[in-house]
Amino acid sequence: MLSERRLEVLRAIVQDYVGTEEPVGSKALTERHKLGVSPATVRNDMAVLEEEGYIAQPHTSAGRIPTDKGYRLFVDRLAGVKPLSTPERRAIHNFLDGAVDLDDVVGRTVRLLAQLTRQVAVVQYPSLTRSSIRHVELLSLAPARLMLVLITDTGRVEQRVIDCPAPFGETSLADLRARLNSRVGGRRFADVPQLVQDLPESFEEAEERATVSTVLATLLETLVEEHEERLMIGGTANLTRFGHDFPLTIRPVLEALEEQVVLLKLLGEVKESGMTVRIGHENAYEGLNSTSVVSVGYGSGGEAVAKLGVVGPTRMDYPGTMGAVRAVARYVGQILAES
């Protein structure tokens, strides 16, 4: 167990290192913080902290920098979540209130997060599987060709073209459209499969039944199509603030950011509620081993329909970043609930 003072030393090291980006030594520490002890004492504490794996020195005769384990302790026990300032809150409201549709909300959120945290922002579109259906629309493109349009309560629109086994009359189409909507309108995606199960049987002609089955199959397929989960990223220019050695650092990060799969998996690991902070090697994906990811779910109601977060260097201002991420997530949730 680390003594109170040693924790205080660790906190001071993290704060200084985040500020200056340079290894911090014992003398500088005692000068900048009122620890009430001499540099020599701090040196001893540092030796212990290093032995325990919380800090390390890049090379002999240099100051110390926190390790991933050190940051972890800092986040878990030494730092709170810094609430945003009033101007910052106001900025969030001003910025998000003007959004006209879902794309716009997500786009603005990304830019806002990137700006507030000065890091790379990632925002997932509200996921289909957790939302409910506002409306299903069927359009006839050609005699045997339909377009299925699915509108969710988060404002997202999905479309699919369906080739039918046989032509489908306008009357039957209107009929199907009406029945579909009365059954699934307002329902959760998860509930849909049972609700439409017996729908084909209620049509008389075999051809119609075949078409209805095709349409339903496409609908269900659209609902479960996890791979279609989209996301938006922004603030990549902030990567250039990473450090001096960054050609090596920035490359894999950019690559990771382009791999939607990686990012989705990354966000997918977020706990349903509450904020998740993944530090350095805690990230499964190798390219992100020198970055930290702060993420949180957001949603229109009480529960999360999607996630958002930021990616930055392990050397980041955790309290501030966490505060910004949480505040933005809350307000985006509100916006979605209103629209």
Place this chain on the structure above:
Amino acid sequence: MLSERRLEVLRAIVQDYVGTEEPVGSKALTERHKLGVSPATVRNDMAVLEEEGYIAQPHTSAGRIPTDKGYRLFVDRLAGVKPLSTPERRAIHNFLDGAVDLDDVVGRTVRLLAQLTRQVAVVQYPSLTRSSIRHVELLSLAPARLMLVLITDTGRVEQRVIDCPAPFGETSLADLRARLNSRVGGRRFADVPQLVQDLPESFEEAEERATVSTVLATLLETLVEEHEERLMIGGTANLTRFGHDFPLTIRPVLEALEEQVVLLKLLGEVKESGMTVRIGHENAYEGLNSTSVVSVGYGSGGEAVAKLGVVGPTRMDYPGTMGAVRAVARYVGQILAES
């Protein structure tokens, strides 16, 4: 006027510099190319080329590198468009054929272009203003609240929520929907305003007329909303191949890429038909002064509905890049026409 051999020397310089990324000297040139003359002669030619502003030396006693003017001459007179190899063509087909909807087409195109050219790819979504309407759908969300869904022939879907001045019955809604579609279905956006001009008058009740007017206003607004033109970018990780000094180079480029406005303006300057190459300082936007942009329009029919291109260092393989951009644009056009 430059003699034939001097042009040949310029071409050799450009090719070598693009390949090696290092200033090229007279001796190396004669060794790598069969110019049939001695290094001394090449030196004289180089002196002339430098005087004319086609090449420059980074510092005394270094080799020469092409200037923007040099690249311009190279592109205009010395280089053709290199056709793609058969495997590359096949890759394009394989990669794009699996696309399921418009988002997917654009996404795949971006990744494909980035991969083929090893540079940053930018693809604009088919613009609304140049496409035609496939279908207009009106849904009732609440008694006095409608959702307008607009489907274009390029598969793009736009949605708007409309608050009506008064409740609007289901019958009237079906009526309006039918009339709207019969008038504007299949028509070009540009023609829509006249086609719907007298629509409100054909409704009897004043309240209905008011609502119809509101709906039409929203529809027209959606049609002209240029700022909604979206685009997708990819391959930013390729920026790390830029050069050694690139922290300074990459920053403004990333910033430019995040500014949709800048990019849209960039693509907007592209000539309607034919490929446009903007080299270095020819780009209006300052951050892109050390990059070249190769772009071209693409479309489902004979005419362009949107543009795509790549952004890379001025030191790029112009013939190859132009070939890839052209080939991809053509095939995307085909895909859009089919769907």
Place this chain on the structure above:
DNA sequence: TCCTGGCACTCGGGCAGGGTGAGTGCCAAA
């Protein structure tokens, strides 16, 4: 037992100096 001041040691970073080689410009001869 813990803190403190002192001291010798380490090592990265910055600076100066010299050698190397690719590349140039100029000139006289073919």
Place this chain on the structure above:
DNA sequence: TTTGGCACTCACCCTGCCCGAGTGCCAGGA
């Protein structure tokens, strides 16, 4: 007009050097 020769110029690299921040250790003091 082309060519070979020649002197010159720098960027680059390697070396040796000093400096200073920072460390570990130790002995003395609260």
